[in-house]
Amino acid sequence: MAKIKQNNFLDTVDEVFTSAKKAGVLHLHSDGNVFSGRTIQINGKQHYHFGTTGYLGLEQDPRLKEAAIDAIRRYGTQFPLSKSYISHPLYATLEEKIGQMYGQPVIITKNSTLGHLAVIPTAVRDEDGVILDHQVHWSVQNATQLLKTRGVPVEMIRHNNLDMLEDKIKSLIGKCSKIWYMADGVYSMYGDFAPIEQLMQLANKYPQLHFYFDDVHGMSWNGENGTGYVSSILNELPKNVLLVGTLSKTFGASGAVAVCSDKRLHNKIKTFGGPLTFSAQLEPASVGAAIASADIHLSTEIYSLQAELQARINYFNHLLDQTELPLIDRNNSPVFYIGTGMPISGYNFVQRLLKEGFYVNLGIYPAVPVKNTGVRITISRHNKASDIKGLVEAMEYHYTAALEETGASLLKVRKAFKMPTEKIKEEEKQLISHDFKILIEDSIEKIKKKEWNRMFKGKGILDWDGQLFLENVFRGNSKKEHNWDFKYLIIKDEHDEPILASSLSHALWKDDLLAPASTSLKVEEQRKTMGTYYLTSQILSTGSIFTEGDHIYINESHPNLLKVWKVFIDILESIDHEHYNSSMIVLRDFSSDTPYNGIFHDHGFVKVNMPESSVYKNFNWETPEEFQATLSRRSRRHFGKDIAAFEDKFELTVCQNVQQDILPKLQVLYENVRQNNPGLNTFSFPEKLFRSMNEDPNWEFLLLYLKKEWTESNSMELVGVMFCYKNLERTYVPEFIGMDYQYAREFNVYRQLLYRTIIRAKNLGYKKIDFGLTAAFEKRKLGAEITPKVCYVQAKDNFSLELLETMQNSR
Numbered sequence: 001m002a003k004i005k006q007n008n009f010l011d012t013v014d015e016v017f018t019s020a021k022k023a024g025v026l027h028l029h030s031d032g033n034v035f036s037g038r039t040i041q042i043n044g045k046q047h048y049h050f051g052t053t054g055y056l057g058l059e060q061d062p063r064l065k066e067a068a069i070d071a072i073r074r075y076g077t078q079f080p081l082s083k084s085y086i087s088h089p090l091y092a093t094l095e096e097k098i099g100q101m102y103g104q105p106v107i108i109t110k111n112s113t114l115g116h117l118a119v120i121p122t123a124v125r126d127e128d129g130v131i132l133d134h135q136v137h138w139s140v141q142n143a144t145q146l147l148k149t150r151g152v153p154v155e156m157i158r159h160n161n162l163d164m165l166e167d168k169i170k171s172l173i174g175k176c177s178k179i180w181y182m183a184d185g186v187y188s189m190y191g192d193f194a195p196i197e198q199l200m201q202l203a204n205k206y207p208q209l210h211f212y213f214d215d216v217h218g219m220s221w222n223g224e225n226g227t228g229y230v231s232s233i234l235n236e237l238p239k240n241v242l243l244v245g246t247l248s249k250t251f252g253a254s255g256a257v258a259v260c261s262d263k264r265l266h267n268k269i270k271t272f273g274g275p276l277t278f279s280a281q282l283e284p285a286s287v288g289a290a291i292a293s294a295d296i297h298l299s300t301e302i303y304s305l306q307a308e309l310q311a312r313i314n315y316f317n318h319l320l321d322q323t324e325l326p327l328i329d330r331n332n333s334p335v336f337y338i339g340t341g342m343p344i345s346g347y348n349f350v351q352r353l354l355k356e357g358f359y360v361n362l363g364i365y366p367a368v369p370v371k372n373t374g375v376r377i378t379i380s381r382h383n384k385a386s387d388i389k390g391l392v393e394a395m396e397y398h399y400t401a402a403l404e405e406t407g408a409s410l411l412k413v414r415k416a417f418k419m420p421t422e423k424i425k426e427e428e429k430q431l432i433s434h435d436f437k438i439l440i441e442d443s444i445e446k447i448k449k450k451e452w453n454r455m456f457k458g459k460g461i462l463d464w465d466g467q468l469f470l471e472n473v474f475r476g477n478s479k480k481e482h483n484w485d486f487k488y489l490i491i492k493d494e495h496d497e498p499i500l501a502s503s504l505s506h507a508l509w510k511d512d513l514l515a516p517a518s519t520s521l522k523v524e525e526q527r528k529t530m531g532t533y534y535l536t537s538q539i540l541s542t543g544s545i546f547t548e549g550d551h552i553y554i555n556e557s558h559p560n561l562l563k564v565w566k567v568f569i570d571i572l573e574s575i576d577h578e579h580y581n582s583s584m585i586v587l588r589d590f591s592s593d594t595p596y597n598g599i600f601h602d603h604g605f606v607k608v609n610m611p612e613s614s615v616y617k618n619f620n621w622e623t624p625e626e627f628q629a630t631l632s633r634r635s636r637r638h639f640g641k642d643i644a645a646f647e648d649k650f651e652l653t654v655c656q657n658v659q660q661d662i663l664p665k666l667q668v669l670y671e672n673v674r675q676n677n678p679g680l681n682t683f684s685f686p687e688k689l690f691r692s693m694n695e696d697p698n699w700e701f702l703l704l705y706l707k708k709e710w711t712e713s714n715s716m717e718l719v720g721v722m723f724c725y726k727n728l729e730r731t732y733v734p735e736f737i738g739m740d741y742q743y744a745r746e747f748n749v750y751r752q753l754l755y756r757t758i759i760r761a762k763n764l765g766y767k768k769i770d771f772g773l774t775a776a777f778e779k780r781k782l783g784a785e786i787t788p789k790v791c792y793v794q795a796k797d798n799f800s801l802e803l804l805e806t807m808q809n810s811r
Contacts, residue, residue, distance in 0.1 A: 012606055016343070016365045019601055023347035025354075025362050036060065037382035040359050047359040048387045050377045055221045055334040056305050057381040058252025058296070064289040068253075071288030083281045084272075090287040097294035098247075101225040102259045104237050105266040110282060112216050112246055112256040114275040116143035119258045120182075120212065122269045123242055126150050129176035131168045133183040133194070134799045135159045137214050140182050158799050159187075162198055169206050171529060179208050185215030185230040186222075189367055189376060190328050191335025193218075196233040203240060210240040220250035221309050221334060226297040229333075237261045247290045251297075254286035305381065309334060312379050312388060319392040325399055326413050328374065337363060338395065339374040341413040342406060344602035346373035349395075349402040356394040369798050371416050371604035406602075407566050415577050416604075416796075436499070436560075436567060437492040440575070444468050444503070447488050455501050455553035458729035460770045462547055465698055466725060467503055470546060473689045474507070481508045481536075481683040484544060487575060491564055499564045501553040504572075505544035506580050510681050511535040513545075520678035537583035540576045545682055546735070548613070548772045551588050565596060569603045585794040589613065589773075592788035605792035613787045614771035614779040619762055627758070627783075635781045642748050643755050649710050649747060652756050653703040663690050666701065666721050669738025676741060680774065698726050702734075702760060704753055706743055720749045722757050731768045732761040750775070754782055 020026035032041035037060045040049040058064060071090060079088035091108065098106045109115035120143040124130060130144055134156050144154050153172065157164040165181060172179050183194045194213065203209040218229030228245050237243060239262045247255035260266040270276065282290075296302055313334055320327050320336070328337040340346040343364060350362050353375075361376040368374070379388070403409055414421050441447055444467040456462045461470065467486070474484040487504040512520040512535060527534045543551035555561065576582050587600065589610060597607060621627045628636055628644075658666070667690050674684060693699040704720035711717040719740040725733040734757045739749050754771075761769050771779045776786050 013366055015601065015607065016370070019343065019598070020347065020362060020364055023351065025347050025350040026364070037380065038384070038387070042354070042359065045357070047354065047357050048391065049359055049382065050379070050387075050391060051359050051361045052378055052380050052382070053217070053249040054252060054382075055250045055309055055378065055380045056252070058220070058250065058293055058305075060382070061252060061292075061296070063296070064252050064292045067288040067292035068285035069288075071284035075284035077285070078283045079281060081281070082279075083276060087281060088284060088287070090284060090291060091281070094287050094291050094294065097291060097298065098257050101294060101297055102227055102231070102237070102243075102257075104259050104261050105263060107258040107260070107266065107270050107276070108247070108282065109256045109258060109276065110279050111248065111254070112214065112244060113139040113142075114279055115244055115256040115258055116140050116214070117146070118274045118276045119242065119244065119269055120144060121146045121274060122272070123212070123260075123265060124152060124180055125177065126152060127177040128180060129153045129172040129178075130155065130180045130182060131165060131172070132156045133159055133181070134797075135187055135189070136183050137188065137216075140184075140212070140214050144182070156799070158797075160192075160195055162195065162202065166202065166206075167530075169202075169209060173206065173208060176208065178210050179206070180210045180212050182212040183214070184217065185213050185228060186218040186333050186335070188217050188335065189363055190337045191217075191331055191333040192329040193229060193331065193333070196230060200234070200238075203238075210242070212242045212244075214244050216244065216246035216249055216256070217333070217335065219245045220252075220297065220302070221306055226251075226302045226306070247286075247293070251290065252293045253290035255282045255290060309379070309381050312381070312383055312385070315385060316377075316379050316388050316392070319389060323392065323396045324410060325392075325395055326410065326417060326419060328417055328419075334379045336377040336379070337374050338377065338399070339372060339413050339417045339419075340399075340402070340408070341371060341373065341416040342408055342602060342604050343370060343373045345402055345406040345408045345413075346375065347602075348406050349375060349399060352398040352402055353391075353394055356398070358391050358394055360391075365606065366798065369604075369795050370601075370606050371794050371796065373604070407570065412570075412573065415573070418796075435494060436564065437494075437496065438567075438571065439488075439490040439492070440571070441488045442486060443471060444486070444488060447490070451498070452488075452501075453728065455498055458727060458731045458768065460547060460549045460727055460731060460733040461725050461735065462503060462543065462549060462551065463727055463729070465728065466547075469692065469696055469698070470505075470544060473686065473692050474505075474544075474546075477686045477688065479686070482686040483507075485579070489568070489571060489575075491567060491571075493558070493560065497555070497558075498553065499555045499558045499561060500568050502542045502551055502568075503544075503547075504540060504542060504575070506538065506540050506582065507545060508533070508536050508683070509539045509545065510683065511537055512681050515681075517678040517681075520681040524678065524681070538580060539584050539586055540572070540580055540582040541586040542588055549589065549770055562599065565599050566603070569600075583796050586791055587793075588791040589789045590791065592790050594790070600792040603794075605794045607790050608793050610789040610791055611773040612776040613773055613789045614776050614784040615787070616758060616761075616769040616771055616779070616782070616784045617767065618783050619767060621762075624759075627762075630783055631781075635783070638781045639755075643751050646747050646752060647755075649707055650752055650756075651705045651707060651716070652760075653705065654760060655701045655703060656697065656699075657694050658701055658703070662718075663694060665718060666690055666723075666738060669718070669721050669740060670723070670736060671738075672741055673737055673739055693723060698728075700724050700726065702753065702756055704749065704756065706747060710747070711743075717743070719743045719747070720753050722753050724757070724760070726764070726766075730766050731770055732757070732764065732766040733770045734772070751778060754779060758782060 028042055030040050037057050039046045095108055116139050124147055148154055155168050169179055185194055213230045215228040215230045220226040222229045223232035230243055243259040245257045247253045326339045328339050340349050346362055363374045363376045411421055449464045452464045471486055477483050484505050484507040490501040491499050493499055512523045523535055618630055628639055702722040706717045706719045708715045721738040722734045723736050725735050771784050780786050
């Protein structure tokens with residue numbers, strides 16, 4: 001398969017958010033004249049509020065309100081000066097009180113996002129390195145982008161994976177002075193914790209290891225003086241730890257705090273920390289409210305507030321324990337996540353709860369993988385026991401209904417989140433009900449040849465013979481990347497008429513197959529030290545890496561097609577769970593305006609742009625001169641300069657079978673192209689492939705020789721080869737290419753091969769050439785039709801995609 005272009009991240013997020021907005025569960029507006037914290041008014045209706053991050057409810061405390069009002073009366077609505085020049089009078093008091101809370105020097109920032117932008121580029125020096133937990137907050141990841149322009153290595157590990165963290169430390173330990181690991185104390189989606197104690201043990205083993213913790217969701221409801229989860233574990237802040245907390249959210253005011261026990265580093269950050277110098281300072285009202293909150297945190301009252309909240313958390317946990325609702329991470333934090341799996345199920349569930357009078361947050365991509373959509377519920381002191389009980393009863397009733405209405409099940413959700421499924425009732429383990437005939441086979445030989453070819457005629461190597469060829473080549477090899485598993489799926493109606501069918505393959509892919517060439521080059525450098533299989537994943541795909549074109553047969557006129565799509569996706573996921581447990585399921589290839597986009601998205605797939613597809617069909621010519629006449633004026637100039645001018649320098653030989661001693665040369669030419677094109681970053685193919693081609697009557701080789709007067713050896717040189725498959729429905733498929741780069745650029749070998757392929761297909765009487773997905777610009781110049789293509793990816797987690805994005809943005 002050709003390289004898939006990197007999709008525009010913002011386009012993907014926009015598409016996901018737009019879908020959620022249309023469903024009425026995102027970008028809502030609160031209305032009403034007052035806000036109590038216990039309820040929130042939406043569209044004129046009061047809802048019990050289970051979406052706040054003000055866990056202790058201090059934002060409604062009269063003392064904070066009065067302090068904010070008093071500050072405005074005395075100092076105005078803002079103090080419009082940079083803190084580098086002068087701070088308004090309340091700042092010193094706030095810094096003193098926050099410092100008392102932590103027992104350490106502190107730095108007050110406008111908010112946590114600007115705080116990260118101030119602290120991280122100052123604390124991390126050019127000779128340091130950074131390792132990110134893959135779920136650390138976006139604001140931390142965003143701040144590390146500034147480090148990459150300075151050449152600081154920024155790596156990423158899977159969430160809370162200490163083995164992977166240690167491997168990364170070992171890889172950086174000889175290259176970096178300090179190694180910073182950046183993580184959240186309490187993670188905002190699932191409410192789970194960083195393994196602080198184990199991380200400190202790792203620091204004892206590796207003294208270069210330093211930590212940067214974003215603990216804004218651990219603040220106030222936990223720790224001595226409400227200093228947060230991280231502080232509750234550490235007791236005293238070590239010099240190798242930088243801690244960021246918040247003065248908003250649970251603290252009840254605005255702003256953020258950075259805590260640093262290293263006095264020299266503290267002074268550097270405070271003296272010049274980017275936004276600290278150039279951003280406006282906190283408004284007097286925010287500082288006044290924060291001081292009032294700090295007084296509460298410095299008193300014994302904070303522990304009463306914490307205990308009240310913990311009682312509500314414990315009660316919610318107790319009620320959830322009596323249900324089958326899939327709580328993703330059970331802990332004592334105020335953040336809870338109930339998985340729904342598919343986005344469409346999440347939309348439905350949130351809509352149902354809104355109608356019942358309960359507001360919860362939707363957890364959606366990119367905060368979580370698309371397939372891990374769910375509802376994020378937060379508990380606060382505002383919530384009464386009756387509110388909590390009512391929410392659990394509403395969720396228990398509507399959860400099953402939401403799944404059933406959207407074609408999902410508890411089994412599918414638990415599979416999506418890798419949760420145990422043993423206790424699920426047997427009747428719930430069945431596929432969604434349908435009236436279709438399902439045929440699933442593990443070899444094309446078990447499918448009737450005539451029936452399969454009727455659906456996949458003219459579709460390249462996807463025909464019956466082509467699939468059998470692939471089975472024979474990619475089975476029984478020594479390397480795991482050369483061994484693929486195949487499945488064939490046909491869905492028929494009651495009249496035995498096929499509605500939808502596809503070949504499937506399960507194989508090892510390089511994760512950077514989806515990435516730009518620059519990213520693949522970086523990954524390949526890392527594979528030299530991390531191993532061949534670093535950043536590789538098992539993928540279940542329609543078709544395979546080897547194939548291109550329409551990988552799914554669709555009876556577009558069938559009245560049950562939309563229902564069949566849902567059955568098809570359900571079966572794919574079941575096959576994957578029962579046999580493979582892949583990292584991704586990939587559906588290829590569709591036109592960019594496919595009408596099925598909404599179905600795929602609602603069922604957990606993200607659209608990814610692919611290179612344009614190239615097909616040549618215009619064979620209404622007889623001579624080379626007539627062929628040139630079919631081209632545009634500009635293309636004719638290109639043809640004369642870059643192709644015709646070199647034509648007499650070559651000889652083309654068409655071989656059904658080549659001599660055995662030539663096969664290794666052909667493999668070398670192919671490897672030249674593969675290794676010199678990181679944008680086509682696949683594994684090599686097994687040597688058996690080339691022998692099998694040579695023995696198969698459906699394949700032929702177009703061998704391009706450079707005449708002896710143009711070679712250094714003064715003898716004919718084989719400088720290019722096109723490996724071509726002859727589909728039985730008169731479709732010619734130049735599957736891939738090989739070239740000698742010593743001559744490729746000077747003599748335009750690639751363009752010459754494209755032209756000779758067209759001539760060969762014409763001579764054979766073919767009506768179509770599938771030119772594939774790469775180099776559309778060159779193929780267009782020879783008259784090929786170009787069509788934008790997309791594929792759809794359902795990822796089990798976002799780690800690989802986020803890591804590749806991190807690499808792409810580094811220098």
